[in-house]
Amino acid sequence: MDLSIREINEQLKTKKVSVKDLVSGYQKKIEEVDGEIGAFLEVFSDIDEQVKTAQELIDTGKAGLLTGIPLAVKDNILFKGRKVSAGSKIIKDYVAPYDSFVAQTLKDQGVVILGRTNMDEFAMGGSTERSAFKVTKNPHDTSRVPGGSSGGSAAAVASGQVVIALGSDTGGSVRQPAAFCGCVGLKPTYGAISRSGLIAMGSSFDQIGPIGRKVSDVEDMFYCLEGLDPQDSTTLSDSERRSARKEGQVKTIGVPRHLIEKGGVDKSVIENFESSLKTLESKGFKIKDIELPSVAYSLSSYYILIPAEVSSNMARFDGMRFGEREAGKDLLGEYMASRSELGSEVRLRSMVGAFVLSSGYYDSYYNKAYTVRRLLSADFERVFGLTGNKDSVDVVATPTTPTPAFKIGEKINDPLSMYMADIFTVSANISGLPAISIPSGFVKEEGSDLPLGLQLTAPRLREDRLFEVAGKFLNEI
Amino acid sequence: MKSYDIKKLSELVRIKILPEEKDDIDRKISSVLDYSAQVQEISELIDATTDQENYRQINVMRKDEVVSSSQEEREMILQGFPESNKDYLLVKKVI
Numbered sequence: 085m086d087l088s089i090r091e092i093n094e095q096l097k098t099k100k101v102s103v104k105d106l107v108s109g110y111q112k113k114i115e116e117v118d119g120e121i122g123a124f125l126e127v128f129s130d131i132d133e134q135v136k137t138a139q140e141l142i143d144t145g146k147a148g149l150l151t152g153i154p155l156a157v158k159d160n161i162l163f164k165g166r167k168v169s170a171g172s173k174i175i176k177d178y179v180a181p182y183d184s185f186v187a188q189t190l191k192d193q194g195v196v197i198l199g200r201t202n203m204d205e206f207a208m209g210g211s212t213e214r215s216a217f218k219v220t221k222n223p224h225d226t227s228r229v230p231g232g233s234s235g236g237s238a239a240a241v242a243s244g245q246v247v248i249a250l251g252s253d254t255g256g257s258v259r260q261p262a263a264f265c266g267c268v269g270l271k272p273t274y275g276a277i278s279r280s281g282l283i284a285m286g287s288s289f290d291q292i293g294p295i296g297r298k299v300s301d302v303e304d305m306f307y308c309l310e311g312l313d314p315q316d317s318t319t320l321s322d323s324e325r326r327s328a329r330k331e332g333q334v335k336t337i338g339v340p341r342h343l344i345e346k347g348g349v350d351k352s353v354i355e356n357f358e359s360s361l362k363t364l365e366s367k368g369f370k371i372k373d374i375e376l377p378s379v380a381y382s383l384s385s386y387y388i389l390i391p392a393e394v395s396s397n398m399a400r401f402d403g404m405r406f407g408e409r410e411a412g413k414d415l416l417g418e419y420m421a422s423r424s425e426l427g428s429e430v431r432l433r434s435m436v437g438a439f440v441l442s443s444g445y446y447d448s449y450y451n452k453a454y455t456v457r458r459l460l461s462a463d464f465e466r467v468f469g470l471t472g473n474k475d476s477v478d479v480v481a482t483p484t485t486p487t488p489a490f491k492i493g494e495k496i497n498d499p500l501s502m503y504m505a506d507i508f509t510v511s512a513n514i515s516g517l518p519a520i521s522i523p524s525g526f527v528k529e530e531g532s533d534l535p536l537g538l539q540l541t542a543p544r545l546r547e548d549r550l551f552e553v554a555g556k557f558l559n560e561i
Numbered sequence: 562m563k564s565y566d567i568k569k570l571s572e573l574v575r576i577k578i579l580p581e582e583k584d585d586i587d588r589k590i591s592s593v594l595d596y597s598a599q600v601q602e603i604s605e606l607i608d609a610t611t612d613q614e615n616y617r618q619i620n621v622m623r624k625d626e627v628v629s630s631s632q633e634e635r636e637m638i639l640q641g642f643p644e645s646n647k648d649y650l651l652v653k654k655v656i
Contacts, residue, residue: 165637181637317621384599395574402575404652409643415653419575431576432589438573439565439594452600459603500592
């Protein structure tokens with residue numbers, strides 16, 4: 085059960101195992117453990133066709149690396165003919181009329197999709213407790229959250245129910261649950277993977293990203309999914325990819341200590357982080373202090389820019405185009421009645437978004453937050469040496485989260501303390517840079533061993549640097 | 562903590578807030594906006610190196626071409642829509 089995609093691929097190609105046997109092993113695991121974990125919103129019962137297609141690709145020598153691999157996808161990625169509800173009651177029975185770009189790519193590869201995973205409603209949340217359907221539990225301690233919003237995907241991978249899963253990351257929604265569940269999670273460069281067919285939360289932040297047990301699995305999935313898509317005009321071209329990815333090994337890793345020592349970070353997290361830095365040094369990397377002054381404002385700007393985009397993206401769920409239309413005494417009454425099924429976090433962010441965009445407040449909130457976005461990008465460009473700075477670093481390291489997984493119910497009524505869990509992850513989304521979370525060991529809390537994550541951030545389109553450092557850190561390469 | 566005009570905001574986003582929910586949502590909006598107001602301190606960080614021209618934005622254009630859907634897709638779209646009549650999608654009158 086602990087094999088990498090490359091090893092499974094070898095076994096499938098040499099006929100040591102059939103797709104059917106491989107898949108039924110994972111289906112059995114789902115039956116055994118998901119009653120308690122609750123990672124899946126729906127386990128597909130009709131996968132025979134997918135299994136058959138995969139086996140045929142293998143038998144005819146047309147198999148790719150991902151052919152036959154059992155995986156799960158977050159409930160906000162469209163697969164034609166399948167339900168997709170984004171963890172929300174308002175579209176609970178919506179059936180996707182088309183394939184997302186990633187769905188089409190995975191189908192072409194002949195993967196086997198076992199089901200769709202639980203998430204915070206419309207990806208708003210950091211614990212998966214905001215799902216309209218159920219609470220997912222952390223496989224390392226079932227009294228704790230798996231993180232979120234891609235908590236179902238991370239929990240499914242961590243409990244061995246699938247080889248790899250897809251999530252989406254707007255402010256840490258792939259990396260934070262990966263850290264809480266002891267997995268590897270990648271948030272690619274903005275524009276690396278098409279968002280066509282991903283239900284939008286913050287369109288200028290959202291990226292689909294893989295969550296797996298091994299760096300090489302996440303790497304293989306990423307290179308399979310990236311590419312230009314005419315349906316998403318923000319996707320980057322092959323020539324941009326080629327010119328960004330020049331040869332050269334990672335030598336120096338930058339650490340913004342001023343951010344980590346600012347307070348609000350658990351002592352155990354800091355200790356774990358320091359020991360991760362020692363491991364990196366032992367692998368031959370040079371550690372260097374860096375300054376990212378505007379990072380101090382990243383979380384406050386994120387929780388202005390995101391609600392602004394949310395209030396616009398959520399406007400489409402008004403009972404006119406999706407879901408159920410509820411009767412009301414006039415048009416406004418009908419909108420309000422139809423939207424009454426939206427959960428509390430969606431309501432909160434929509435209203436905050438309306439406020440920061442409203443006349444009289446736009447300049448002091450939205451415009452300031454947008455300025456922070458520019459400053460933060462400039463800060464990263466400077467530390468990465470893209471402005472001609474000689475004193476540069478190749479990647480930046482921080483902890484992924486300020487604490488290990490918290491208890492179910494602990495933060496549910498305090499939005500701000502929930503948002504604080506994103507303190508290290510939002511910067512990559514604000515600046516569009518790629519970032520990865522990798523398991524960095526465990527901390528003991530109330531008798532449980534809880535995983536922690538190390539986050540690495542690289543310049544635009546330099547996912548290759550992340551895989552290099554992560555692979556060395558985890559002794560994969 | 563400042564108090565916000567919940568009624569106006571709820572109308573802007575077309576979300577009904579029940580009287581018993583008002584205090585809780587007001588508390589949450591206030592805590593988020595009080596925190597986010599930190600961004601107003603940033604003017605001290607701005608210098609010439611980060612001015613507008615460093616921020617690259619490009620337009621991505623494509624031809625506006627009509628691509629027809631298959632009968633199967635039409636049916637799926639119709640089925641996912643709250644109200645329809647034959648091949649027409651029905652929405653409420655807005656003017």
